[in-house]
Amino acid sequence: MMNTPVIEVNGISKSFSSTKALTGVSMSVFPGEIRGLIGENGSGKSTLSAIISGNLKADEGTMKLFGEPYAPQTSFDASEKGVSMIVQEQGTIATITAAANIFAGREKQFCKFGLLNSKALNTEAQKLMEKIGVTDIPMETVVRFLSFEERKLVEVARSFYKTPELFIVDETTTALPRKGREILYGLIRQLKTRGKSVLFISHDIEELNGVCDTVTILRDGKLIATLGENEKDPQKMKSLMVGREVTANYYRDDFECTGMGEDPILKVESLSGGQIDNVSFILKKGEILGIAGLSDSGMHELGKMIFGLLPLESGRVSLADGTPVDTPHHAIRNKIGFMSKNRDTESMLISMSIQDNVVLPSLDNLKKFGFFITPGAEKALAKEWCGKLNVKMRDLGQSCAELSGGNKQKIVLAKWLGNGSDIFILDCPTRGIDIGVKEAIYDIMEDLKKQGKSIIMISEELPEIIGMSDRIITIKDGKSTREFRRSRSLTEQDIIQYMI
Ligand SMILES: Nc1ncnc2c1ncn2[C@@H]1O[C@H](COP(=O)(O)OP(=O)(O)OP(=O)(O)O)[C@@H](O)[C@H]1O
Numbered sequence: 001m002m003n004t005p006v007i008e009v010n011g012i013s014k015s016f017s018s019t020k021a022l023t024g025v026s027m028s029v030f031p032g033e034i035r036g037l038i039g040e041n042g043s044g045k046s047t048l049s050a051i052i053s054g055n056l057k058a059d060e061g062t063m064k065l066f067g068e069p070y071a072p073q074t075s076f077d078a079s080e081k082g083v084s085m086i087v088q089e090q091g092t093i094a095t096i097t098a099a100a101n102i103f104a105g106r107e108k109q110f111c112k113f114g115l116l117n118s119k120a121l122n123t124e125a126q127k128l129m130e131k132i133g134v135t136d137i138p139m140e141t142v143v144r145f146l147s148f149e150e151r152k153l154v155e156v157a158r159s160f161y162k163t164p165e166l167f168i169v170d171e172t173t174t175a176l177p178r179k180g181r182e183i184l185y186g187l188i189r190q191l192k193t194r195g196k197s198v199l200f201i202s203h204d205i206e207e208l209n210g211v212c213d214t215v216t217i218l219r220d221g222k223l224i225a226t227l228g229e230n231e232k233d234p235q236k237m238k239s240l241m242v243g244r245e246v247t248a249n250y251y252r253d254d255f256e257c258t259g260m261g262e263d264p265i266l267k268v269e270s271l272s273g274g275q276i277d278n279v280s281f282i283l284k285k286g287e288i289l290g291i292a293g294l295s296d297s298g299m300h301e302l303g304k305m306i307f308g309l310l311p312l313e314s315g316r317v318s319l320a321d322g323t324p325v326d327t328p329h330h331a332i333r334n335k336i337g338f339m340s341k342n343r344d345t346e347s348m349l350i351s352m353s354i355q356d357n358v359v360l361p362s363l364d365n366l367k368k369f370g371f372f373i374t375p376g377a378e379k380a381l382a383k384e385w386c387g388k389l390n391v392k393m394r395d396l397g398q399s400c401a402e403l404s405g406g407n408k409q410k411i412v413l414a415k416w417l418g419n420g421s422d423i424f425i426l427d428c429p430t431r432g433i434d435i436g437v438k439e440a441i442y443d444i445m446e447d448l449k450k451q452g453k454s455i456i457m458i459s460e461e462l463p464e465i466i467g468m469s470d471r472i473i474t475i476k477d478g479k480s481t482r483e484f485r486r487s488r489s490l491t492e493q494d495i496i497q498y499m500i
Pocket residue numbers: 016017019020021039040041042043044045046047048088171392393401402403404405406407432
């Protein structure tokens with residue numbers, strides 16, 4: 001690959017007040033190359049991508065696109081020049097239609113005498129969606145009414161209005177169901193065969209290795225190494241990323257269902273609603289119960305239903321003593337915590353500070369003499385848990401909106417840990433989390449179990465389901481299909497056949 005790089009970045013630095021997000025990063029990506037970008041949460045991956053895609057401006061450094069100076073003013077400008085990006089968080093405008101999102105900034109072509117021809121706009125948008133292989137999203141729908149997955153696909157279509165020369169995918173695939181993921185992988189392969197390039201960000205090292213030709217590693221905003229095709233050893237990538245050796249197996253190492261009583265702590269009886277059809281189980285004290293399924297199996301809805309966030313058509317959720325749990329308010333009062341898969345919109349008050357978010361469910365516990373909450377107590381609680389989870393932040397007063405994706409996830413977990421919950425419903429608890437912190441989260445789960453607390457872990461990642469659960473329930477098309485007990489001999493294949 002001795003030709004001119006598609007993109008060349010030179011000495012890029014970027015700070016956000018006192019946070020140095022990037023320091024002197026230089027790298028080149030060549031035509032037809034699929035480059036992976038990895039690094040711990042907060043290491044600067046999204047910041048670098050945002051600079052290349054015109055969403056942010058660097059403080060220092062220069063860029064070249066096909067050897068020509070390149071300094072995009074906006075993301076629209078970048079996409080006109082051939083660089084487009086799927087962002088890590090929401091990248092669509094919620095209040096306008098899917099079609100309007102796809103052609104945002106390009107509406108002119110659908111205007112005549114100052115009037116917008118919505119019909120033509122919708123038809124063109126539909127064609128573009130079909131081009132990427134999606135036929136079931138109505139283009140006239142206001143984006144707010146679409147699911148996270150659908151919105152992401154709208155973003156993908158927007159990026160392919162013009163075939164990008166450089167396509168940046170920031171930590172998107174883990175949020176997509178299998179079908180959406182396959183669409184993206186397919187598009188990436190197509191781009192490669194046409195000599196176009198991709199910058200691909202993921203915390204899933206196996207996925208990254210499968211998709212990418214080469215990998216660049218960032219640590220604390222600095223470029224540590226770029227590994228070529230024959231150097232991409234997972235263990236090497238992990239230790240370069242974290243700056244120390246990482247244990248190969250970070251799951252539980254016991255294979256008996258130890259520490260688990262027979263006492264039920266939560267009863268889920270004949271739950272139906274939405275996609276969920278007659279699901280029942282009893283969660284025991286000290287148990288980690290894994291719920292495995294494809295992301296469109298209904299298992300994410302199940303978590304929300306148990307927490308009282310989604311209405312039930314029939315069935316009942318109750319504590320061991322019979323107390324019903326039917327609203328989030330009841331759930332929280334009864335020491336149930338819930339971490340949603342979509343942390344930005346459902347699990348945190350994004351514009352509030354880190355401290356406010358962490359202490360929110362604990363305000364009752366912090367009251368002294370039944371009335372007063374001292375600022376000191378709030379701060380101590382937030383400090384304790386942000387410390388344990390190694391949250392990368394400036395201070396506790398920083399707005400959650402400014403945190404990197406994985407660090408937002410940690411705040412959501414801190415919130416329920418700090419509140420002393422007894423039951424945790426964790427929906428994709430390690431999505432977007434770097435391997436170092438993943439290790440810490442698994443340790444915390446084991447610790448919670450040892451304290452007699454119970455966890456329902458909903459996850460698409462079978463290794464963590466097998467690695468951590470005492471018991472596993474598979475969900476397919478809204479129904480529970482099989483139950484497995486923890487065992488050394490359990491394999492992904494055993495489980496998959498009951499999921500698909
Ligand atoms: N708008 C902002 N204001 C303040 N700080 C910011 C802002 N955006 C990013 N940062 C900080 O810059 C650093 C790098 O963040 P970035 O989002 O690039 O990390 P990342 O590698 O993408 O992490 P993750 O894997 O968690 O997504 C972090 O410390 C983050 O808190």
